[in-house]
Amino acid sequence: MRTYRNELWFHVEKRRQLLNITSQIQKCIDDSGIQEGLCLVNAMHITSSVFINDDESGLHLDIEVWLEKLAPEKPYAQYKHNSYEDNADAHLKRTIMGREVMVAVTNGMLDFGPWEQIFYGEFDGMRDKRVLVKIIGE
Amino acid sequence: MRTYRNELWFHVEKRRQLLNITSQIQKCIDDSGIQEGLCLVNAMHITSSVFINDDESGLHLDIEVWLEKLAPEKPYAQYKHNSYEDNADAHLKRTIMGREVMVAVTNGMLDFGPWEQIFYGEFDGMRDKRVLVKIIGE
Amino acid sequence: MRTYRNELWFHVEKRRQLLNITSQIQKCIDDSGIQEGLCLVNAMHITSSVFINDDESGLHLDIEVWLEKLAPEKPYAQYKHNSYEDNADAHLKRTIMGREVMVAVTNGMLDFGPWEQIFYGEFDGMRDKRVLVKIIGE
Numbered sequence: 001m002r003t004y005r006n007e008l009w010f011h012v013e014k015r016r017q018l019l020n021i022t023s024q025i026q027k028c029i030d031d032s033g034i035q036e037g038l039c040l041v042n043a044m045h046i047t048s049s050v051f052i053n054d055d056e057s058g059l060h061l062d063i064e065v066w067l068e069k070l071a072p073e074k075p076y077a078q079y080k081h082n083s084y085e086d087n088a089d090a091h092l093k094r095t096i097m098g099r100e101v102m103v104a105v106t107n108g109m110l111d112f113g114p115w116e117q118i119f120y121g122e123f124d125g126m127r128d129k130r131v132l133v134k135i136i137g138e
Numbered sequence: 139m140r141t142y143r144n145e146l147w148f149h150v151e152k153r154r155q156l157l158n159i160t161s162q163i164q165k166c167i168d169d170s171g172i173q174e175g176l177c178l179v180n181a182m183h184i185t186s187s188v189f190i191n192d193d194e195s196g197l198h199l200d201i202e203v204w205l206e207k208l209a210p211e212k213p214y215a216q217y218k219h220n221s222y223e224d225n226a227d228a229h230l231k232r233t234i235m236g237r238e239v240m241v242a243v244t245n246g247m248l249d250f251g252p253w254e255q256i257f258y259g260e261f262d263g264m265r266d267k268r269v270l271v272k273i274i275g276e
Numbered sequence: 277m278r279t280y281r282n283e284l285w286f287h288v289e290k291r292r293q294l295l296n297i298t299s300q301i302q303k304c305i306d307d308s309g310i311q312e313g314l315c316l317v318n319a320m321h322i323t324s325s326v327f328i329n330d331d332e333s334g335l336h337l338d339i340e341v342w343l344e345k346l347a348p349e350k351p352y353a354q355y356k357h358n359s360y361e362d363n364a365d366a367h368l369k370r371t372i373m374g375r376e377v378m379v380a381v382t383n384g385m386l387d388f389g390p391w392e393q394i395f396y397g398e399f400d401g402m403r404d405k406r407v408l409v410k411i412i413g414e
Contacts, residue, residue: 001139001277001414003312005382036141038178038274040314040378044389046330052237053229054184058218062226063233066209071342080334088338091329095339095373097233099328102178102240102378104272106143111270113182132387134380136314136413137274138139139277174279176316176412190375191367192322196356200364201371204347235371240316240378242410244281249408251320275412276277 004032004135007044012125015073016093018060019120021050021131025103026110028133035108037137041118042100044130047090049097049121067093067123090123097121105137142170142273145182150263153211154231156198157258159188159269163241164248166271173246175275179256180238182268185228187235187259205231205261228261235259243275280308280411283320288401291349292369294336295396297326297407301379302386304409311384313413317394318376320406323366325373325397343369343399366399373397381413 006028010019025041041050053059071092072078079088101118104111110118120131144166148157163179179188191197209230210216217226239256242249248256258269282304286295301317317326329335347368348354355364377394380387386394396407 003413005380005387036274038176038272038314040380042378042380044392046328046389046391051233052184053233054219056219058221059226059229061218062230066230070208070346080337081330081332083334088335091335092338092342095327095329098236098374100378102180102238104143104178104180104270106272111143111272113184113268113270115184116182130389132380132389134314134382134387136312137141174412176314176410189371190322191371192357194357196359197364197367199356200368204368208346236374240318240376242281242316242318242408244410249281249410251322251406251408253322254320275279 001136002034002138004034006133008131009128010120011128012122015125017122017125020055020117021120022118025118029105032135034105034135034137037105037135039103039105039135040100042132044132047087047094047124048129049094050101050131051097051119051121052101052116054115055117067096070096087124093123140172140276142172144271146269147266148258149266150260153263155260155263158193158255159258160256163256167243170273172243172273172275175243175273177241177243177273178238180270182270185225185232185262186267187232188239188269189235189257189259190239190254192253193255205234208234225262231261277412278310278414280310282409284407285404286396287404288398291401293398293401296331296393297396298394301394301409305381308411310381310411310413313381313411315379315381315411316376318408320408323363323370323400324405325370326377326407327373327395327397328377328392330391331393343372346372363400369399
């Protein structure tokens, strides 16, 4: 059994943004030399997300509007968490979008359907944050 | 270490439907010969879901009503994604329900609590779609 | 390859409560002797959740209010599932919060960012319920 670990760092200039990180995850799999196994990709911060969906700009705008409806940023005072911080909505948005994805590795490749792409979802940006990649297999 | 991979195909006749696929996943575990390990079950499409909940018809109706409240199908024009397509709501519904489940394999069986059942959740049906099963263990 | 399995039992005295179980999961990793691998932690019941977020009491109150907004407990009769039971909302709340987390094990430790903590989320308490811990690695 082989294992591989890496951290990917991101610094998003806005409060919220979605980044397609699929090629960076495939690069990790390449570097690991693992042909068959499972790959965990998770946000190491609790106000960001890793998820799989479509790389379509209209959908990304829909997600922004939808998350603001389900867990609005403002007014800040609606959340108890926002006494020293203003990011309670980011904790909730990340809950909806999910912390992590597990992806199969087959023949050294991400084993994906036709439109699956991996995204880093930043909901409280403007600072350095990390994603963990852990692969096990052989 | 052993690995196993299979695709399950589904063609749902309606736009939305929930299918209990537990016995098909147990069949995959049987075929793999793996006694101890982890089993990933994920939708390969971004408008469908794999999740674990109760096989109770009332709850399934509740889920339908609830998802329509949180991410309504219509009016189609409320979503930017719906210029060439009409399935933006399916992308959002699948986000709520989740893309994947990880299940433990113990003594060659799905290691489940008393009511856990695995479902394929279709939110944009009437065409062939796939679920990936990847098992690692020994 | 080594595997480890354990069940953690909880009996929450209220209908809803969040419990930080991080140290209990680390104890499982210690007991397993596994240094590198993946650890699955999942609710074995379909009205409870395992998730990762911040151990901050204000946020936990926000989550309670937020889940009651997205999937209210009452009136019970709004849900078809509530003919013999009254816990349909718990099934939906657990769907939002998630059934499981996958965590990386590195050097025998939970491989976590600075604020990540694992929680058991009870949404239909006042009875014995279980969490499964399954670790694979070496």
